[in-house]
Amino acid sequence: QVQLVESGGGLVQPGGSLRLSCAGSGFTLNYYTIGWFRQAPGKEREGVSAISSKDGSTYYADSVRARFTISRDNAKNTAYLQMNSLKPEDTGVYYCAAGNDVLWMFRPNQYNYWGQGTQVTVSS
Numbered sequence: 001q002v003q004l005v006e007s008g009g010g011l012v013q014p015g016g017s018l019r020l021s022c023a024g025s026g027f028t029l030n031y032y033t034i035g036w037f038r039q040a041p042g043k044e045r046e047g048v049s050a051i052s053s054k055d056g057s058t059y060y061a062d063s064v065r066a067r068f069t070i071s072r073d074n075a076k077n078t079a080y081l082q083m084n085s086l087k088p089e090d091t092g093v094y095y096c097a098a099g100n101d102v103l104w105m106f107r108p109n110q111y112n113y114w115g116q117g118t119q120v121t122v123s124s
Helices: none
Strands: 003-007 010-012 018-025 033-039 046-051 058-060 068-073 078-083 092-099 118-122
Touching (some): 003 092, 018 033, 018 092, 018 118, 046 078, 058 068
Parallel strands (some): 010 118
Antiparallel strands (some): 018 078, 033 046, 033 092, 046 058, 068 078
16 A cells, blocks of 8 residues: 655754655655645645656755755655755645656646645644
8 A cells, every 4th residue: 555654844943954754655655756735725736856766866845946855765665855944834744656658747637646735834
C-alpha cells in the first residue's frame, strides 16, 4: 500500500523556521518526483517546490525561492522541506506528493500519490 505521511507542521512566529518531512511507504520514494504544495483557506492548491526523480533538479516557486530548500534522504525514504524566514503568507496546509513522468512540476494533476497534509501557521 502506497502511503505518504507529512509531519513537522505547527505554529511559528514570522521569521522563524520549520522543517517538514514526507515519509514514504510501500514504494521507493527516489524513483518518483516529489512535490510540495500548499493550500491556504479559500485559495487553490499551489506548487511550492519539487525535486526531480531523473537528475535531482530542484524547483521553487518565486514566492519561496531562497527561503525554502527541498531535499531527499533515500536511505530513509523521506523527503524534506526546510522553510526559513517564514512569513504570514506562508500559512496553509502543506502536502507532499509523488509522481512519475512529471513534466509540469507545479501542476497537481501530474502527481499520483498524496499525503494527508500538515498545517503550517505563521503568526505572531
